[in-house]
Amino acid sequence: MQERRVVVKEGAEFFFRNNAGYCIGTGRMGLALQQAYQDQLKLVQEEIGFSHIRGHGLFCDDMAIFHEYEENGVKKVEYNYTYLDMVMDSYQRLGLAPFLELGFMPEKMASGTQTIFYWKGNTTPPKEYTLWTDMVQNLLRHLIRRYGRENVVSWPIEVWNEPNLPGFWENADLEEYCKLFRLTFCAVKEVDQRLRVGGPAICGVRDAEWIRAFLDFCKKEGITPDFITRHHYTTEMPEPVGHYGYTKLTKPEEGFANLKSTRDIIDSYPEFCGMEIHITEFNTSYIPNCPLHDTNENAAYIAHQLSRLGDVNQSWSYWTFGDIFEEHGVPFTPFHGGFGLVANGCIPKPTFWTFAFYKRLQEAGGKCVHKDDDMVICRTADGTYRGIAWNWQNGQEELALKICLPADVARYTLVEKKVDEDCCNPLKVWHDLGQPAYPDAEQIKLLRECARPAVLTRQVTRGEAEAGLGLTLGRYGVTYFTLTKREETADRGYVYERATGR
Amino acid sequence: MQERRVVVKEGAEFFFRNNAGYCIGTGRMGLALQQAYQDQLKLVQEEIGFSHIRGHGLFCDDMAIFHEYEENGVKKVEYNYTYLDMVMDSYQRLGLAPFLELGFMPEKMASGTQTIFYWKGNTTPPKEYTLWTDMVQNLLRHLIRRYGRENVVSWPIEVWNEPNLPGFWENADLEEYCKLFRLTFCAVKEVDQRLRVGGPAICGVRDAEWIRAFLDFCKKEGITPDFITRHHYTTEMPEPVGHYGYTKLTKPEEGFANLKSTRDIIDSYPEFCGMEIHITEFNTSYIPNCPLHDTNENAAYIAHQLSRLGDVNQSWSYWTFGDIFEEHGVPFTPFHGGFGLVANGCIPKPTFWTFAFYKRLQEAGGKCVHKDDDMVICRTADGTYRGIAWNWQNGQEELALKICLPADVARYTLVEKKVDEDCCNPLKVWHDLGQPAYPDAEQIKLLRECARPAVLTRQVTRGEAEAGLGLTLGRYGVTYFTLTKREETADRGYVYERATGR
Amino acid sequence: MQERRVVVKEGAEFFFRNNAGYCIGTGRMGLALQQAYQDQLKLVQEEIGFSHIRGHGLFCDDMAIFHEYEENGVKKVEYNYTYLDMVMDSYQRLGLAPFLELGFMPEKMASGTQTIFYWKGNTTPPKEYTLWTDMVQNLLRHLIRRYGRENVVSWPIEVWNEPNLPGFWENADLEEYCKLFRLTFCAVKEVDQRLRVGGPAICGVRDAEWIRAFLDFCKKEGITPDFITRHHYTTEMPEPVGHYGYTKLTKPEEGFANLKSTRDIIDSYPEFCGMEIHITEFNTSYIPNCPLHDTNENAAYIAHQLSRLGDVNQSWSYWTFGDIFEEHGVPFTPFHGGFGLVANGCIPKPTFWTFAFYKRLQEAGGKCVHKDDDMVICRTADGTYRGIAWNWQNGQEELALKICLPADVARYTLVEKKVDEDCCNPLKVWHDLGQPAYPDAEQIKLLRECARPAVLTRQVTRGEAEAGLGLTLGRYGVTYFTLTKREETADRGYVYERATGR
């Protein structure tokens, strides 16, 4: 193993947009009624704390919003917000605002029968568009009444999900999507001009073509979306085996280049140049049964992603916070490769901590004094350094860093929170326990206990900081560190060395 | 470093009375009114779970039980159980029964003015013994009314505390103590014959003399105490410096020999042979400002103690569960060397985990298949091994063990929970942070996070178990381990190695 | 208004089997995953405390238990207990054991496509009976592994639900049901002989015919069910209007006679004479959108029922504890006439308190000294009287009672907890508020506050008790009262009359 030496120059500044706490993905909205979902989300909010949440299924039948009935031979419509209120109230309690995705189609409103997923979301256009726009407006007015106009106008609204895939939007019909977008955009703005509407929520298939066509359409129609949305996944096609799919990560730079291309297309339109891009879904693999999601490798790879996604985007929403999900049905074991930061049983996966670390960095603020493919380091006005380092490149067993930092005082405290395959790896513990499909209470407790970062502290002299602060990361390790000026106060008579024989 | 090899023979059985969860010490009863006290006790009960609790100060003035007043020129007595009920209710809620220590003297009932501690417990005999016995009976009847006769008769009762020290009992007057004991014993038995009364609660000064004199007195008076109580501390005289006292641990065998001598004395009386001995206080140092208490060294030493205290005793009560204490006043910092398993701020100290580990072993049951000065190992009927090992001898940096175990199956899961100076040492973290007297919320969170055992798991083959299961302990390490038969169930398509590249 | 005078004779004893706390009904098992369901159930368990819970849908597709797949051209089966464990764990936490109802049919196992309810429970026989019996056995073995054999053998098992209705069992095919019962019975007993199996879970349509045919079948096959189950509803056919159904209560005696007829049929078989009957569902109306359920009238009628259902039955399970239900879809308002004791928003309905009162009476024990159509009164060994009175007959505005009771002491304390249209009527408050479909947080708080019994106390002299303790009940009132011997203790100097000017 060779050491990597990094020198942070006095006054250095790097571009680093850290918006890690902005938005998180979720399984379909109807699942938000579940207790296990809420328990997992509560854990996420306590330790990380996102401000927005986005997922599918707002208008799916399990939310029971849209109803038709006949009275005296006349078809009428009624809306039911009983479950919607339960869900939105629960988000409020946890400090979350929705990033509203408008979709999919209520069965009774649909023009066709095509559905997606185990939970059968209907993915066809409405049989009549006024039914759709009436429902959207009625829903927004209900939300405004209940949660306050000033709150609701700050909730971003996205029209549909991945219409560029035929499974999500019948025939991936671009023209039809543009119609849906235009009518929806206008209907929403009628409720309140300040409501912010975006699209086209595409994933990476024919994406450039879609973005261009969408912007051309907007330009032609004189519509200015409030933001553009797209998705971002970074694995190859998975190979299915039994309940699972196995896959490989793609090179990060490929994904970043793809993101950049979207930025460039938008910026090529004078009307839209600089428009916000929100990545409303991202993860490594795009299947909910990919064992990779549960690994330390995933955590390290995502750590790298989070250092770069702000390069050209406004926000990026990890898909998803937890493993109450159901797109492929109900999982057979807690470690089934779900998208979640949290495994069923309320067990944080390694990637959970990647987000916790970036959120701490975001809260602390300061300026970025170093960023490369292994780490990001910030410094606040009080002279504290905070950083995140990861060991993803080439799956190397160990990454040894020497980070040379400008130092102001004689002595610092270094705090490291470490996540790697040895010290914070619940998947391995579960495997060692025999991969129990239904772990008992004691096993669940153990899995939670083993899923916390190791905490290390030590004192660092100015000399060491300047000559190179040594950090070592284990395989697929992610480390959050703070280097804080240390002032020792000794209570009268207290001598640590006497207490400890050290 | 040299490995120590231990061979557990098929069918081996060792004497090991593990009653670690029986009783825990507490600061004076009045402190049980405090919220921080209750928070610490709740943590202790959740993670360890004792069944009894014992401390001083039941009759001290802050409990406000005894009152005298004049009416029409006549002196009268009244009792107030407002605070007593609050305390006892709180114990009930936490699943604890009191090990009642009767003492000290209400100021208004005292014959003298001598007090002990910052909180001024009066340590003189009653001015009239009937005032005392009336109060004791009244209190017991109140408890019976409130908590049920069948409950209260199971609560052990101890008469006074350390009367062999002049600070705790004026002049360490043995004859006066015997009088107090006799009158109290008879008064209690009058309330209910089944109530169990013991003494003389001595510590290690002239202890043999006191025990003999006490038993002679009982024999002469025809009294059979229900049990004998004594204390057990294992450090030399401390050297005071500022707010602190520094000391050295004595050799464990000295202490065990002293305990054995009490056993022998009792057994030399045919009337009393085999009578239960309860150690109603023990710890390393006997001062509440001894930095040693907060260290990993303390945890490892106590681990050894807990393997041996059952040799001749029925129970042993660590002094104390938490650091809301006040005998020497209010501490200036969280790590002030208090007796507690928990530091202020609800931070478990290393010794906390020693008890948690022994309690788990006690709950699991089974028989002891090995015990020596470094470890104890039990085996339950299902073939699971559970053990505790510690590295206390000579302060060696590392202890490497090879434990050869009879094995039944091809594959086991080894779970280790490790506490040592590197992985679970909040004192060091606090020191590295600059020893803040008043840590802020973020520091407290960090101190709690760093104060949990590291969890390690791995698979062990029959061959390895038989050839010698390897365990390595860091400096002053204490490890709890379980070796459980492993059956792997693989969900359809799940291949751990593919998931992890391992 | 005329007073009704009741004389309780010294030594009087009435038959009164009070098993109110035995079992409660629930919406389909999949709903137990929901947070609102759990919140409501928690409230029920805290204030009432049932020991068992029974509902439909154990094998319905949202529980995701049964799966078929093909491997190398061969059809195979796998089971998934992820959700089942979540549900059962939640019941355990709340102190509940399941009264297992085996049904309905997993879609993949079904012989037909007939479904029932909004949530589409398949109500056809299995395509192959071995698939069914294998699944039942596999499930029971899973439960035994997870919850312990000794626990699980105490959980009653009922085969299917209301097979005498064609909606619940295709064609209401009696012969097919007998086959299902026989095969299931034998399969369960193969797992453990001690498991208790019953049926036929019929409701009141051709019930006598079904019971006889079922018993004839059992006799012929040499099967002895462990108990017989049936349902009990007491309203006429509802008239549907919009989302609701309106109906009238039937005379109680009609229902009691029908229950008696089942008893008589069973007892006419020497083999089955005295066999336990469990009413596994009862309520007033059998539709989940009957506004009657939310009223005080319902509470008073059920109070009467609870005094009599023990006459010939072992237990009776109110259908249901809460309003997370969905058989007719998602309700549009909190007061939609759901079956629940608790309205959505965690608002206890009047009938909630009827159960709370009967459960208190059950816990206190003692013997029944009076029972008639207006009240039931018990007396415990300490001379305390506890009773429940209700005002249901004829919808009279007020019921004035004078209850003459044998008295032992000079003075008693009377505590009344009153529920009637004036003092505990959340439906009226909701109506006065304008019937908000989506009450806001402040309205929900108010609805909870108004939904608690009024508490009244007064002192009663021996003379008054003997001459007739006066109790007045408002319209559809239900009152729980205790009459306890009063001993006054006055603290030194305390004079209540001086304090209050009374």
Added chain:
Amino acid sequence: MQERRVVVKEGAEFFFRNNAGYCIGTGRMGLALQQAYQDQLKLVQEEIGFSHIRGHGLFCDDMAIFHEYEENGVKKVEYNYTYLDMVMDSYQRLGLAPFLELGFMPEKMASGTQTIFYWKGNTTPPKEYTLWTDMVQNLLRHLIRRYGRENVVSWPIEVWNEPNLPGFWENADLEEYCKLFRLTFCAVKEVDQRLRVGGPAICGVRDAEWIRAFLDFCKKEGITPDFITRHHYTTEMPEPVGHYGYTKLTKPEEGFANLKSTRDIIDSYPEFCGMEIHITEFNTSYIPNCPLHDTNENAAYIAHQLSRLGDVNQSWSYWTFGDIFEEHGVPFTPFHGGFGLVANGCIPKPTFWTFAFYKRLQEAGGKCVHKDDDMVICRTADGTYRGIAWNWQNGQEELALKICLPADVARYTLVEKKVDEDCCNPLKVWHDLGQPAYPDAEQIKLLRECARPAVLTRQVTRGEAEAGLGLTLGRYGVTYFTLTKREETADRGYVYERATGR
């Protein structure tokens, strides 16, 4: 009984400063360490919600702040903030800022030995004033470090308590107090000019004389206090009997006149005219063992007070929130006439609700449209009326009001929350139960249940509102009412009258 008719004119406006939620009194600061104290305060904050808290004992020895020791023959000082932080942290958690009262004297700093209360607060000047000012500054700097400068500068600071009484300040030495004030004032301002300092915290003995002398002194010294503080009690001298004191309420106008006289004195100084007056203590009786405090009479009298105390004062702090208090020792029963809004056992007393009602009124805002000796009524911009009425005058059994209100719409909802001797009177329930000194868990539950306002709702037509909304108050009743515009929404098919037969 005669009805009182009140006519509210369109456009009417009355002066009504409602600052009920500003500050609440507390037992000495050391008691804030107790769990029962915190439980009671939590209840108060949940249901009422004060923003500040004020009490004695910041510098008393149980807080352990000030310490002297000798080192090498030199006297040195050290401070200990362990307990202070616990207390302040607990206030923060409950949303409270301290209204800091600087007092009493640490024993080691005191010039004399005079103490006050069971808990022995030393009430003599410092032996050296620099010890005092150093301590004050050190404490403030500590608070600023821990809680943030911007927070701490908003915390009002009051110098000492009731120095005009010789028990609270040796010899009630005015000159010495002025010295203390001046030195403290200057020391505080040195820490931060924005810190706000007031005094002289006098109670009603020679108060005019003290106020004048204090202002003369300030004028002479060129000091401008940030506010003036005084106390306000409204009963005659109590008659002591056993543990209790009985007394009579004085006429309210006497007290108001006395408050006005303070206002007038201050305003007569051009330098100080309009200076804020804070009543830092008020209640009916000034003894902590006055049974009156627990009554409905107290609640009704205080309701009147709260309508008037804003006439000339900025704030008024009820003495105290709870009954963990100890000035006269530990109470023998829960209803011992303590100052608290909450009785021990977490039982709200009637006066608790008076504050809850005024706080709701304060939160809702709007303008006062009527105020007299029986009620206060406010109207918000949306046309909602909110008011509080009380029945205190002459102890009349019933007060019937007809309140004529300008009405905008056809139909309103009236919500009444009622507290009176019949419906919300835990003292009477406790008395009926036999005045148990140590109520058991079931009795405590009952006492809590009976201590909540009755909730009544009804619909009111425009005609009734204009002709006179009828409200009836029972003896010593306090009613909070809201009159809100009612819009009925009927879900499809829902007919309340059919549901209820009404």
